[in-house]
Amino acid sequence: MEDTHYVVLKKENFDQFISLLAQKQKLVAPVPKGFKSFAFEPVDSASQVALKYIPTVLPLKKYFMPQRETLLEYTAGKGVKAEAVVEYESLTIFGAHTCDLAGIQCLNMVFSERPKDYNYLTRKNKITIIGLECNEYCDEYASCNLVDASFPGGGYDLFLTDLGDYFIVHVNTRAGDEIVASTRSFDKTELSQLDELRKLRDAKRKIFVNEVPIETKHIPELFDRSFRARVWKDLEARCLACGNCTNVCPTCYCFDVRDELDLTLKNGIRYRVWDSCQLEPFAKVAGGFNFRKERSVRQRHRYYRKFRYPVERFARYFCTGCGRCTRTCMADINLKETLNELLKESEDRVWKRWL
Amino acid sequence: MKKPKVAFFDFACCEGCQLQVANMGETVLDVLGLIEVVEWREVMSEKWGKKVDVAVVEGSITDPHAVKRIKKIRKRAGAVIAYGSCATIGGVNGMKNNFPLEDIKHYVYGDSHRFFPTEQTKAVHQVVPVDYFVHGCPVYIPEFVAVLKAALQGIPYYPPDYPVCVECKLNENVCMYDRGVSCLGPVTRAGCNSWCINNGNICYGCRGMVSNPNEKGAQDVIAKYKIPMELVLNKMNMYNKCRELD
Amino acid sequence: MEKMVIKDSSYKLEKAKILRTKQLTDKEKFFEIALGNGQPLDHEPGQFIMISLLGIGEVPISVASSPAGRDSFDICVRAVGKVTNALHKLKAGDEIGIRGPYGKGFPIRVLQGNDLLIIAGGLGLAPLRSLIHFVLDNRRDFGKVHILLGCKQPGELLFGDELEDWNKRTDLYYACTVDRADPDWAGNVGLITTLIPGVDIEPARTFAAVVGPPVMYNFVIKELLSKGIPERQILLSFERNMKCGNGKCGRCQIQNLYCCQDGPVFNYEKIKNLSEAM
Structure with a gap:
């Protein structure tokens, strides 16, 4: 771990951080829908965001390959007048769990395999992803450890881990750097804070074990x-x-x-x-x-x-x-x-x- | 190009589907730009009575007079669109088939029953060939428009043969089963864009069942909600009774 | 939501023009097609293309002509669904959209120098016609060539005049059978499997190319194996309902294989343990 890659977001700055993110471009985050259900939906303030949530009804793929997306626009009748199009929007996703980050990594592989799918790839490049660590299991249905998805494994621009009064934030990409610089909500990490992160991960290794008895x-x-x-x-x-x-x-x-x-x-x-x-x-x-x-x-x-x-x-x-x-x-x-x-x-x- | 002639007819029904079409608002103007409506009892007084390109039929066939009438309509129509559950699957009128016809006649018409010959309820396709089906009670207007377009293009329209759950998930609704309520979405044919569930209601199965439903599995699931099996079966039959005649 | 045109989209259509059509049977129609840019399709026998009718839809169709020697190509379409029925209504001069060619066809370079046993059931003759024409155009590059043909009844035989020509040729063995004869039929009656025992082949140097309806494969393969043809020399082409052609949409998946990219032509050795193949 290089500490330069980590910054700290104090809980007292969280509201401001979310508001600023929402001002930059469309921001989506997990929102409670009742009956123990959550969904990623547009938000503009921290009060709408569920920091503790079980996986949303639909996963993040709805932003990368929407339920319905136009591939071609054309004029019907004699003659073939058609243009291939892509619909996209600039978007920040806040609060993606490691399972959902893994899901996007899978889809990235599929759609960048030749023949490439430029609809997916164009849209993907317009999306910024901020992950959020699960410190414990969301519920008894998860089996993320079995498939190596219970710890962060890339696929995000920023990744937040809740450590009580503050989030420790892994800055993974230049896009992540830019968010840190532009929102000015972050502080430098202290060594003790990195130590706390290490402790959390050690504790997690005891909590997260293969959910099915197979290697x-x-x-x-x-x-x-x-x-x-x-x-x-x-x-x-x-x-x-x-x-x-x-x-x-x-x-x-x-x-x-x-x-x-x-x-x-x-x-x-x-x-x-x-x-x-x-x-x-x-x-x-x-x-x-x-x-x-x-x-x-x-x-x-x-x-x-x-x-x-x-x-x-x-x-x-x-x-x-x-x-x-x-x-x-x-x-x-x-x-x-x-x-x-x-x-x-x-x-x-x-x-x-x-x- | 001459506009295709379209006529609307109704049989045993509540005419609610006609009302849906009449209430289409701006869409109706666009659609009317494509067609010439020559007959429609609910919205116009003229009677055309000659050949039409498309006959749009609402309601189930429930007596000998209706059988004769629908056969005549079939003869003068290029294509027949059955719309609304009563027409496409028999719908709630099918509940009549739960009882002996004699009992029904006495119950409804009392002493005058012999003046009112009646028959088992049938969906339109159980009497004459039907080219297009727009399921639903009432019909879902975007699907009605899609079918009308297909009829005008001269291409078939296949109603989805998968359950309402598919559209419901795409709409990211909270599942009724997560709310602790039973819902017929899992066995009911999609195409309505999970209209009812989007608006907080359960699915009543008005579009009929998918072609190969796991009925036993669905009954087991619903029974877990402590609903007596008889009620479960009644729920499933509310719109679907006429499928016995298919 | 913003929108832009993407030039390299895999859904982009090429314009193509129908040059000629011919009704082959009640259900099957022949189309000769040329790409709008004047270029040849550049396909291999056994590959397929996606055909678009704007406003109606897209279907996968095998190419039915040899890649060599001409700028246009042929397809043979059975009217079974929305798009194929609409396609049947088109005539010479009409424009359609094309994507492709897609998939892996028959391994021409491997087949050269060997004997061929070509077995077509019903509409399976369409993709095999591509191979047959290629082989006949380059006849001396191949060893012995057998063509076995089967269909339900005489009225369903495709490319009748070509069949007559094949029958007359001395440089190939040709036999044909129908499941049910009609009064005018003087030829073989019986399933296509009944023709296989009678062909004289050297199994070690024979490649079989088989295309037909799903039910046909198991029976034909059994006969071919009992003839002693090695498993990897039995080539089969599969029909699936491809929607994208790019190995993404999942429609054509046969266990871990994508029919549209890994196939549609597979050798038997590769797929014999895949229960979803046949």
Whole structure:
């Protein structure tokens, strides 16, 4: 740790800091919505911001790849008159937890892989991210340690850790430096304050342990053994195929592309909208054949897209442990439980071989 | 280009969907720029009676007279749009099918029942072929406009075959199940942009079920809210009774 | 929200013009298309393009012509959905939008010098026609060439005049079968698998190229394996409902593979353990 990279934001300066941020450009932060729910929404004062919150209904991906975004504008009729467009806005995100930062890191990899997605990349470059550390678990659904997302691992411009009377702030980028310089809300760090940060992290290492009894690096092997597991079959009867788990997932990015004409039927747009592998029509082809007809197979696909397939392509897990899929499932399909059951089933099989 | 002729008709219904269309405000002017409305009992007195390009039909088919009338309409229409739950899935009128027809006749018309022949409630497509469906009770105007545009473009419109939850999540509503209230969103066909939940209400399932709903799973979920199974089934059947006739 | 035009968007459309159309069957129509910029499409046999009808939508369609020797290209479209039905209404002179070509086609350079067993079921002939034309245009670069064709009934046979020509040629073996005959049909009757035992091949130097409806693959592969053709020499092209073509939208995913980028042509060895493939 180089102490020059750290500054201090005293709690008494927090209000001023948020107000100044909001004056610079649109600022979004977690806001309470009641019923233990939170959402990232525009704010202009610190009083609106929830500093303690469980993961929001929708993750940050809604700013990076909006639910619905225009890709093409055109004139309908004879001839092809079309222009590819991107919609974007300058935005500061305040209060991103490490799980959500990990989610954006995943999406960055996907959309910068060739062929690059310039809609995503253009928008991403207009967004400033300020992270906020979780000193303890948000609730029992999180499994961030299992996927190495419980400690800050980059992906932010500034990162705040709440240490009582003050936040210690890691300045990670030039954009972060500029915020520090322009808002003038920060103080220099003292060595004792850095020491407090070290102590917090040590304490966290005791609190945050793998939520499922498996070493992180062994997860791909578990999934290699589990493609035909009984666990998936059990999900067939329970899953309602509502798509909630994928829509709230910080790393699910599947989409549909659709056309729409205006009321004159003369001008139109082509847009993309979030889609989900959990929905019945997703893997249907023109002749009507459905390559993932059963709900169990669709659920399995979701888990493999988090824990197995991206390991080959991007060398990381696409689960960030945020727990959203579990919280949102009215059928109580629980990610930690599923992993536990996979483990148990896999161990049973190993034992049977010995007997 | 000559404007396509469009006529509105109604059968057994509350005419609420017509009211939605009539209340479209500025949108209605833009849409009217594209079409010529030749028949519409609720808003005009003229009767056209000849061929139309598009017939927009509200209401369910519930008696022999209606069967005859809808067949005639079908014959003189290029395309038929069924709109509103009564027309597309039978809707609340389908509750009639819970009882023997004789009982129904006596109950409603008393001694005069023999002057009022009646039939099981049917959705429009259960009597004549339908080209476009605009589900909902009432219809969601943006979807109605989308369907009208598709009809004028001469291309099909496929109502979404995924649940209301999808649109509800995209709107980032707090889930009704998190509020401790049961909601039919998970089994109900989307396309309404989760209109009711956006406005604080639950989903009543007015758009009919998705084509392959996990009904048993949904019943189990709702039953967790200590709602008797009979009530759960009634909830599911409120709009959906007529699907037995599909 | 601000908006700007992006020149390098992967959704940008190329203009293209329909030069010629021909109704092949009740459901299938042939289109010859040229890019507006006068350049050839520069595709490989087995690749696909995204075809746009503005205001209606976009569909993935295989290219059905050889890349060599001409500036225009062919497609063969079955009217099954919104876009394909609308496409059928277009005629010569109409403009459409194009993206692509996308994906990995048949590995031409690997195939050269070897024998080919080409097996097409129904509309699967469209992408294979691209390969067949390429092979016939460069006939001496390949060894023995077998073409086996199957479809449900005689009325569904595509490219009838070309089939006659293939049948007459002495430099290739051609056979065709229908599932159900009609009174005028004098040829083979039966599933396409019934044609495979009869072909005379040297399995070690034979590459099979198979495209057809999903149900066909398992049966055909079984026959090919029993002929002794090595797994990695069995090439299959898969149909999926691609929306982006860029390996992003997830529609075409077969377990860890993206049909639009890693395929649509795969060798059997690579996908044999993927239950979502067939």
